[in-house]
Every structure is written in structure tokens, then in C-alpha cells.
Amino acid sequence: MILEINDLHADAEQRNVLKGVNLRVKEGELHVLMGPNGSGKTTLAKSIMGHPQVRITKGEIKADGKVINDLPVNERARLGLFLQFQNPIEIEGLGIVNFLNTARGALNKEKISYKEFMAEIRSRGESLRLREDLIGRSLNYGFSGGEKKKMEMLQMSILKPKLAILDEPDSGLDIDAVKVVAENINDIRKNTNAGVLLITHYSRILNYMEPGFIHVMSEGKIVREGGKELIEQIEREGYQIDGSK
Ligand SMILES: Nc1ncnc2c1ncn2[C@@H]1O[C@H](COP(=O)(O)OP(=O)(O)O)[C@@H](O)[C@H]1O
Ligand SMILES: [Mg+2]
Numbered sequence: 001m002i003l004e005i006n007d008l009h010a011d012a013e014q015r016n017v018l019k020g021v022n023l024r025v026k027e028g029e030l031h032v033l034m035g036p037n038g039s040g041k042t043t044l045a046k047s048i049m050g051h052p053q054v055r056i057t058k059g060e061i062k063a064d065g066k067v068i069n070d071l072p073v074n075e076r077a078r079l080g081l082f083l084q085f086q087n088p089i090e091i092e093g094l095g096i097v098n099f100l101n102t103a104r105g106a107l108n109k110e111k112i113s114y115k116e117f118m119a120e121i122r123s124r125g126e127s128l129r130l131r132e133d134l135i136g137r138s139l140n141y142g143f144s145g146g147e148k149k150k151m152e153m154l155q156m157s158i159l160k161p162k163l164a165i166l167d168e169p170d171s172g173l174d175i176d177a178v179k180v181v182a183e184n185i186n187d188i189r190k191n192t193n194a195g196v197l198l199i200t201h202y203s204r205i206l207n208y209m210e211p212g213f214i215h216v217m218s219e220g221k222i223v224r225e226g227g228k229e230l231i232e233q234i235e236r237e238g239y240q241i242d243g244s245k
Contacts, residue, residue, distance in 0.1 A: 001064055001080050001162040001195060002026050003048070009058035010047045017043045019220035020059070025163060025195045030209065032231075033199045035217035036239055041199045042086055044217070045165045048197075049083040050076050063163075078107055080162030084152040084169055086199075090140040096151070097121065099139050100158050107159060124157040127187070129180050145172035153184050160188070163195040170205040182208035203231045 003025045010018040017040045025031050033041055047054045048061055050073045060067050063079050071079075091099075101117065112120075125135055128150045140148045149169055156164055166185070170178050182205050189196060198211070206228070214231060216224040216239060224230065234240075 002062075003081075003163050003195065003197075004062040004065075005044075005048070005059070006062070007059035008044075008047065008056065008061065010043060011055045011057055012043050012046075012053055016057070017054075017220050018047065021217075021220070021222055023197075023215065023222065025197050027162070027195050028189070028193045029195050029213065030189065030211045031195075031197045031213040031215060032206065032211040033197060033215050033217060033222075034201070034231075034234065034239075037201075039217045040220040041217055042167055043220075045083055045086075045167045045197075045199060048076075048165055049073060049081060051083075074106065077161075082156055082159060082161030082164045084149075084156065084164065084166040086167040086171070088140050088148040088152055090138070090143070092138045092141050094139045096135050096137060096139055100155065103155070103159060109159070120158065121154070124154050127180075128153055128157075128184055129177075130154060146174065146177050149173060149181065150177070153181055157184065157188055160192050161194055162192075163197070164188075165197045165199070167199045168201060169198070170200055170202060175204075178205050179208055181205070185209065203235055206231055 005021055005023040008018050008021040021044055035041055043054055047056060050071060056069050061069055063081065068076060100121065121135060125132065130147065130150045134143065134147060140151055143151060149172065153169065169181050173181060185196065186209060188194060211228060214226055214228065215222045218239065
């Protein structure tokens with residue numbers, strides 16, 4: 001899938017947050033979006049997925065050439081878009097296996113036997129070092145912050161999106177878990193050729209990944225772009241967002 005964002009302006013709860021964002025993510029590409037707190041990264045992620053809190057006021061979001069500005073969330077998911085939330089919610093009473101099975105069905109994924117399905121969940125859970133008993137629980141219910149992030153990775157592994165937006169999959173994780181999550185993302189990319197837009201605050205996760213494109217957001221716009229060398233520069237100098245560089 002090619003995701004294309006042209007001159008996107010959007011409000012979050014009546015407040016103008018995005019002020020002209022341009023971005024293009026293609027199949028197989030890994031893009032990293034960085035930037036200070038409150039610069040609009042999560043709002044951009046939500047606008048791509050069609051979150052009701054975000055209202056587009058100008059510009060367009062295209063998936064494979066088709067404008068999806070007004071498409072409901074479930075239809076975007078069916079096109080192959082996936083959003084990992086920065087703060088995943090807990091849903092008591094919604095069993096994880098049941099949830100994943102329903103989600104697969106809603107996305108018209110090929111039918112597989114229960115046995116195969118469980119085997120896939122178990123093997124994915126294992127590679128994420130997710131404790132096996134967690135899979136028997138309600139979605140994210142009583143999970144630690146790190147376990148919730150891993151649970152979202154498990155969903156992505158099972159749903160195999162064409163384009164995944166990962167909103168700080170590394171925040172709140174210890175060093176070992178960051179590596180596990182990074183390796184999981186690499187693995188999914190290799191197996192499915194999905195495009196990935198990875199939002200992160202820290203360059204740590206990027207020690208285990210090879211992003212082709214770095215974008216830095218500030219005050220609702222992408223103000224700097226480059227390759228991996230930009231990360232080292234940001235590490236050294238901070239974001240230095242004055243538009244003159
Ligand atoms: N639902 C909302 N209601 C009110 N303000 C919001 C909402 N979502 C985001 N904002 C505001 O928009 C700005 C950008 O937020 P966000 O996109 O979460 O930034 P980031 O993810 O880069 O830290 C912030 O000033 C934030 O307070
Ligand atoms: Mg955010």
C-alpha cells in the first residue's frame with residue numbers, strides 16, 4: 001500500500017493541531033517520526049486511522065491513490081491500515097483469543113483452523129516473550145504497560161496489516177523488551193513487506209532497526225527530514241527546531 005498525506009490540517013477537539021503535514025510511506029519502507037511532546041505525532045496517527053477525536057480541515061490522506069479522509073475506521077482497517085495505540089485500553093470481559101478471531105473475521109482474513117490459529121498466537125506470544133497465561137485473559141486487563149505494548153504487537157502479527165502505524169511501541173519498556181519488540185517489528189516487515197510508520201521519542205529502539213526515512217515534527221508540521229544520520233544529530237543537539245537547519 002502507498003499511504004500519501006498531502007497538506008494535512010486537522011483539529012483535535014476544536015484545537016488546530018496539524019498544520020500542513022506531507023508524508024509518503026510505501027510498501028516495505030520503515031519511516032520514523034520523532035519530535036517533542038505535543039508536536040502532533042499522535043494526532044497524525046489518529047487522523048490516518050480515522051479516530052473520531054480528530055477532524056480534518058484541509059488536505060487529504062490517500063491509500064493507494066484513493067482519498068480516505070471520510071472513511072470509517074473499520075473500512076480503513078479492511079484496506080490494511082493498523083494503528084498501535086500509545087495508550088492501549090483495557091477491556092474486561094473481552095477474551096484475547098476471541099478478540100483476535102473476531103478481528104481476523106472482520107478483516108476478511110483467510111479461514112484457518114482453531115488449532116492453527118492457537119499455534120500462531122502461541123508462537124507469536126513466545127517470540128514476544130509474552131507470558132502464556134496472559135493470552136487467556138481479557139484484553140489488556142491488569143496488564144503492565146510493557147505487556148500492553150507487546151499485546152499490540154501480537155495483534156499486528158496476527159492481523160498482518162499492509163501499513164502499520166506504531167505510536168511509541170517502545171515507551172515504558174525495559175531494555176530487553178525494547179529489543180524484543182524491535183525484532184518483532186523487523187520480523188513482521190520481513191514476512192509481510194508491510195510499510196511502517198514508527199513514532200518514537202527515543203533513538204534506543206533504532207539501534208535494532210534500519211529505518212530508511214526520519215521525519216521530525218514540530219508544532220504540527222514536519223520540519224526536518226533525512227536518513228539515519230539525522231538520529232545521531234538529534235541525539236547530540238536535541239531537536240533544535242528553528243526551521244533554519
Ligand atoms: N483529544 C484532544 N483534546 C484536546 N487537545 C488535544 C487532544 N489530542 C491532542 N491534543 C493536543 O494537541 C497537541 C498535540 O498532541 P499529540 O498529537 O498527542 O502530540 P504528541 O503525540 O506529539 O506528543 C497537544 O497540545 C495536545 O494537548
Ligand atoms: Mg503522542
